[in-house]
Amino acid sequence: MNILEVKNLTKRYGDFTAVAGINFAVKKGDVFGFLGPNGAGKTTTINMLTGLAKVTEGTVFLAGIDCVKHMKKAQELMGIVPDESNLYPEMNGLENLDFCGALYGMEKKERNRKAWELLEQVGLKEAAKKPFKAYSKGMKRRLTIAAGIIHNPDILFLDEPTTGIDVESARHIRKLLIDLNKSGTTIFLTTHYIEEAERLCNRIAFIVDGKIVKIDSTEKLLETAQREKIVQFSVDNCILELQGILQQTFPEYKYKVIDEQTIRVYSAEAIDLIPIIEVFKDNSLTLYEAKVIKPSLEEVFVKITGIEAKKMKNEGGKK
Amino acid sequence: MKSWIAFKSILMKDMRNYYLKPPNISWGIIFPFAWTLMFFLRSQTTMDIRSILPGVMAMSILFGTTSMLAVTITFERRSRSFERLLLAPIDLNLLMLAKTTGAILFGIINAFVPVVFASFIVDLTGINWFVVFGSVFFIAVTSTFLGLLIAVTVSEVFEAQTFSNFFRFPMIFLCGLFIPVQKLPAILQPLSYLIPLTYGADILKTAINGEGHLLLGLSFFMLVMFSLMFFIISTKNIKEKWIY
Ligand SMILES: Nc1ncnc2c1ncn2[C@@H]1O[C@H](COP(=O)(O)OP(=O)(O)OP(=O)(O)O)[C@@H](O)[C@H]1O
Ligand SMILES: [Mg+2]
Numbered sequence: 018m019n020i021l022e023v024k025n026l027t028k029r030y031g032d033f034t035a036v037a038g039i040n041f042a043v044k045k046g047d048v049f050g051f052l053g054p055n056g057a058g059k060t061t062t063i064n065m066l067t068g069l070a071k072v073t074e075g076t077v078f079l080a081g082i083d084c085v086k087h088m089k090k091a092q093e094l095m096g097i098v099p100d101e102s103n104l105y106p107e108m109n110g111l112e113n114l115d116f117c118g119a120l121y122g123m124e125k126k127e128r129n130r131k132a133w134e135l136l137e138q139v140g141l142k143e144a145a146k147k148p149f150k151a152y153s154k155g156m157k158r159r160l161t162i163a164a165g166i167i168h169n170p171d172i173l174f175l176d177e178p179t180t181g182i183d184v185e186s187a188r189h190i191r192k193l194l195i196d197l198n199k200s201g202t203t204i205f206l207t208t209h210y211i212e213e214a215e216r217l218c219n220r221i222a223f224i225v226d227g228k229i230v231k232i233d234s235t236e237k238l239l240e241t242a243q244r245e246k247i248v249q250f251s252v253d254n255c256i257l258e259l260q261g262i263l264q265q266t267f268p269e270y271k272y273k274v275i276d277e278q279t280i281r282v283y284s285a286e287a288i289d290l291i292p293i294i295e296v297f298k299d300n301s302l303t304l305y306e307a308k309v310i311k312p313s314l315e316e317v318f319v320k321i322t323g324i325e326a327k328k329m330k331n332e333g334g335k336k
Numbered sequence: 337m338k339s340w341i342a343f344k345s346i347l348m349k350d351m352r353n354y355y356l357k358p359p360n361i362s363w364g365i366i367f368p369f370a371w372t373l374m375f376f377l378r379s380q381t382t383m384d385i386r387s388i389l390p391g392v393m394a395m396s397i398l399f400g401t402t403s404m405l406a407v408t409i410t411f412e413r414r415s416r417s418f419e420r421l422l423l424a425p426i427d428l429n430l431l432m433l434a435k436t437t438g439a440i441l442f443g444i445i446n447a448f449v450p451v452v453f454a455s456f457i458v459d460l461t462g463i464n465w466f467v468v469f470g471s472v473f474f475i476a477v478t479s480t481f482l483g484l485l486i487a488v489t490v491s492e493v494f495e496a497q498t499f500s501n502f503f504r505f506p507m508i509f510l511c512g513l514f515i516p517v518q519k520l521p522a523i524l525q526p527l528s529y530l531i532p533l534t535y536g537a538d539i540l541k542t543a544i545n546g547e548g549h550l551l552l553g554l555s556f557f558m559l560v561m562f563s564l565m566f567f568i569i570s571t572k573n574i575k576e577k578w579i580y
Contacts, residue, residue, distance in 0.1 A: 067423055070580055092425040103416040107353055119345030120424035122338025 020045045020080055020172055020203050021066070027074035028061050028227075035061045037227040038075065043172070043205055043220070048198050050218030050235075051207040052318070058227040059207035060100060063176050066205070067097050080171060093121065096170030096202075100177045102157040106150035110141055110160050113149055114167055121168035128167070135163040139193060155186030162190065166197065173197065175206040179213060191217055215239075215314040223322055231321045235314070242317040247310040248288050249281045253303040256280050259296070266296055281310065342426050346434035350408050355442050360404070368396035368449035385458045387547070390540035391513035392450040394533060397472065398479045398504055400446035404439040405483030406496035413491070413578070422579065428571055436480045443476030467543035467552065474559040475536035481566035482532070488573045513537045518549075532562035 021043040028036040036058040043049040051059050064070035066077055068088040077084040082091045104113045111132055118128035136142045139159040144152065152160065158178065165173060178194070179187035194217060198204050208214055214221050215235060222232040231238070255277050263272055263282070271283040282288055290307065297304045354360055375388045412418040421431055454460065483500065490496050509515070510524060511533035517525055528534045535555035542548030548555075 068579065069419060069423060089425050089427060092423060095423075097423050099416070099419065101416060103420050105349070105353065105417050106415065108349075116345055116349055117420070120342050120421070120426065122341045122425075124341070 018045050019043065020047075021049075021205065022078045023066070023075070024077075025075035026062065026065060026072065026077060028058070028065055028070065029073045035227055036065070039222075039224070039227075039229045041222055041229060041232055043203060045203055046198070046201065047220055048194070048204045048206070048218045050214040050221040051205070051224055052209065052211060052214045052221055053207070053224035054209055057224045059209075059224060060176055061227075062224070063174055063205075063207060067095055067174055068092055094171040096165040096168065096173040098162050098165040098173065098175040098178060100180070102149075102161040104149050104157070104161060104164060107148060109146050109148050110136060110152070111145045113160060114164055117164040118167040123168055131167050132163075135167060139163045140189065155182040155189075158182055158186065159190065159193075162193065166202070170202065172203040172205060175204065177207055177209070179208070179210065187213075211315045211318050212313070221314075223318060225322050231317075238314060238317050239312075242312040242314070242320070244285065245312060245316075246284050246286070246288050247281055247312060248290065248293075249275070249279060249306075249308050249310050250293070250297070250304060251279045251306040252297060253278065253305060256302065259300060259302070262300065263293070263296060267293065339426060339430055342424065343430060343434045346421070346431070347437050350435065350438040354404065354408055355438055360407075365449060367399060368392070368446050369453070371395055372450040372453045385454055386460070387545055389450060389454050390537055390544050393447045393472065393540060394475060394511070394513055394537050395508060396446040396450060397443040397475050398507065398533065401439045401443035401476055401480040402483035402486065402500045402504060403497070404442055405436070405480065405487045406500065408435055408439065409484065409487035410490060410492065410496045413487075418578070422574075428574065432484065432567070432571055432574070436484055439480040439483065440473075440476045443480060444472055447472045447476065464543040467539060470556070471536055471539035471543065471559075474556060474563070475533065475540075478532040478536065478559050478563045478566070481563050481570065484570045485566045485573075488570050488578070507531050507533050510534070511537045532559055535559050535562075 019042040023039065023041050025038045025040060026036060027034070027038045039062065041049075051062065053059050061070060065072050066079075066084065068084070068091070072085050079091045080094055082094075084091045105116070108116065114132035114135060115125075115128050118131060119125075123131070133142075133145075136145050139162065141156060141160055141163070144156060149157065149160065162175070162178065165175070175194070178190055182190075191213070194204060194206070204217075206217070218235055220232070220234050221238060222229045224230070256279075257274065257277065260272050260274055260280065263270070263280075267282075269284065269286075270288065273281045273283065275281055282293065294304055294307070371392045375385075375392055409418070412421075421435075422428075424431075426434075451460070482503065486499050486503070487496050490499055510517075510520070510528045511531050512520075512528060513533075517528045517534065520528065535550065535558040538548040538550045539552060539555045540548075542552060
């Protein structure tokens, strides 16, 4: 069942189109990733979905509620974690959470119970009575996430939840999001960390220049990439000339020199290693490592955004 | 019920964070106190004090309310915490009422600081307190909403302060509190009637000294009209500019 349905969503600032008619749906229970480089339109999209930016064109339905017409009603179901913490600097962690709960109409007792539970969960119990402004970046982000989920939203929107914080805090946050999703919260997040999208999300949309260039389940995206076979060879000497020889001997493969002593062989089919090893031997090179490289989402992203983004630009030009 | 919880929490938070903070409390007490002292010392007779009281009260309200809005709205907008309020499922009108109620209460309290001082010096019998309270309330509402309008029009706290002064000082001069409207140059007189404070001041004068010259009903009506106008324009501005 789709909890969020977005059709032809467009945002224009004057002549500039920040988001250009995107379509996607998020299923209940999904961790949906919006992956794109700086300026792709991720924040603009989240702002339109959550009611901070006006929709220029298109429709957004959240759990059947028309968000363009009845945003206030839809907001009851949303938890929102912005890219920059926007809690109250003078108030402490507990007060901030309590206040955020109150904004969603939670009773005092329930707010207090949930606030302590969340402080524990995000590892800020000791810092509960410290003013927010005295928190480190990672602590701030964790409290902002806690503030976003205190009212048990059906869907949580996060704008770059791990950008600008250390590895340990980022890991903590990812763990938190996974647990949250397991307990039934749908998650929509933006990121420009491909690895993060790969680890967290079960569906990913690649967004470039305000357009979605690819959208699929993470599994399918990886499957496509992993159909390609890659073997990396490392030898003891310079292999620059060897590329030409390999090219001639096995024209069915593609090659890429990684560094002076490392070369990668790409193929759509399985790669027969022995003949290649023989070429090394014939050229008196000692092969000391040959390993299969598993393509990650990064390869998929580069491939797709590289090609398709260019294609889209051409199409845009034709119009 | 849910909205009421949100309303109450926003109001209480602002009270704790802004209004009850020492600098602002002192601003609220010292400022009216200074006005009071200044005017009272200058007046030769106790009768003067009573005739000056409406003016001091109105100024205390005007300055107290408009200064606070610059903080509670403009400052929160700068720090982006205002976005949190816009993202909450609270009707924008209710949200803005929650954000302004604190300033209205603050203004009302400010208004009575000079009254407390005056009560030690002069006889305050024969004053229609019911009308006084009504006018204090409506002046506080109108000037709070004027402050709101200024706060949502600018983007920096200091702009809000400067802009407020741009309105406040001419208002004090033109509203007839210290120079009766009839004694102002003829070309300025129509301007006076475009200022909400003129109507508030007139009610206060009527209630305290019987010196007002406008119909009470008309003055109250005008204050309500100004309040509505400021509030509607403010929320419209927010909808258009802050939800961009
Ligand atoms: N208020 C605005 N007025 C004009 N242009 C804007 C406005 N807000 C954003 N843009 C433009 O829209 C485009 C998309 O911006 P957006 O902030 O959505 O990108 P993003 O994907 O979130 O990038 P980042 O990873 O840097 O956060 C950018 O080119 C930006 O300059
Ligand atoms: Mg962004």
